[in-house]
Amino acid sequence: MVRYALGGARHQSPSEDAMRILEQGASNLQGGGEGAAEAVSMLMLAMSTLLYRSGRREDAMEKLKATQQVAPSAAFRVAAWEALMGIRMEASQDVSSSMSPNDSVDLSIKEEEIKWSDQDHLKFRVDAIKGLAALLNGEIDSAQTLFGGPNSCYAAVGNNQTENAVFTYGEYLHCTGDFPLATQMYEKVLEAASREDISGNLLAAGNMAPEEVSLGATCSYGQLLSHSGKFDEAEDYLTRALQKAEEQFGSNHPKVGMVLTCVARMYKLKAKSEGSSSIMVQEGLYRKALEVLKAPAINSEDTRRQVDWRDIISLARVPTRCMCF
Structure with a gap:
């Protein structure tokens, strides 16, 4: 349903029709059995993406906020927050590196005790967005600390679908002048984006959705090559x-x-x-x-x-x- 609605919207069918498809699907699943909450959250992320692509940024952000409130797991809440922050940055709205995915919900991502676990890829995504926010605010030292250096990124690439966070790290490296490492990050993102199943495995929305990340990495890689004289x-x-x-x-x-x-x-x-x-x-x-x-x-x-x-x-x-x- 999600692929049909977003695919149709991308090929110029009326966005209202696509939105009705997603809304009807979410309505049918309300109060359903096991897995219904996850399905509803997936549809809400898709709705926010459709709204964003239609130029309705504020509506997209409201849908992402609503998703954070009803999402059944940290994975959905992080995806919604990540997209919300991404749209805010694109719209030149104030963002703070201290913002968290949802202060009212325990994400099981404790700043004081992080170990490699099933939640590590989520913390990596959270820190990447916080790092980009810090960079935009001129907080270079904070950004460097949040990204954690190349080792953490290499460990995360290809693990639990973190291509969007790796792309964000590439942007940071690009902006701070580390072209060789930025090149490696962009190449890894583009390699992952070439896999046909990426959009089905990554919970993301708005300008952090796989198609958007692929577009951003392609454009950024081209810019980096031009800066290098290639x-x-x-x-x-x-x-x-x-x-x-x-x-x-x-x-x-x-x-x-x-x-x-x-x-x-x-x-x-x-x-x-x-x-x-x-x-x-x-x-x-x-x-x-x-x-x-x-x-x-x-x-x-x-x-x-x-x-x-x-x-x-x-x-x-x-x-x-x-x-x-």
Whole structure:
């Protein structure tokens, strides 16, 4: 049911129909026997993903909060919290590295006594999101402590489906300049994402769902390659990311604009490195990205209000302004 609803939504069928399918399934399972609570939680995670993909962030976050309240196990609560934090970060909302999956519920993840157990993969996922929040808040030392170094990540890769946390660690390494280790993290995520059964084994939602993580890792890997001067490989991976974004969201979704901005920046670096005419290519890509992102005109009234994807818009806008002078 989940795959049918989300798959249909991805191929442009009305999201209202997909949502009705999921809601009806959850209603039928309410008060059911053994396993019903897990099934309902799975459907609620899927609903939040559908809402997120439809651009209804606030509704998606409310659904994730509701999932935390009714979820029967730590695995579901961590998945809901992880997605909630991911959407908040994407929306540039305040996040704190001290936030926990659910302060009112015992997750059996004790900070003072952690041993390798069935819950370790959940703590790894929690710490990865806390680490990313710390990084966004400029708390570098806290982020480093939360990620725990490469050994913990290597132990977790392929164990209990932690690819999203490994991707988050790769982002941290990328931002802090450890390109070799970031490369290894992205490669491990992409290898795991190539397995056909990943989406059926990982409890996740929103921008932490397997398809999203695969898209993010592909785009980030392409960016890393461009930073390393490997422009042919970078172009290959960024083209793949663009195709993934268009297939998953349609050609006019902001995430397509985000990837277009990354492609344009790759051509900018290539032109600077090789003294080539790639600079002309990047101008057109930046303009297309701004169009897809629905960026308000400079100095318009709209620039005074909160605008989604404003960081990406700013990144795409500067080169095009420079080209006009």
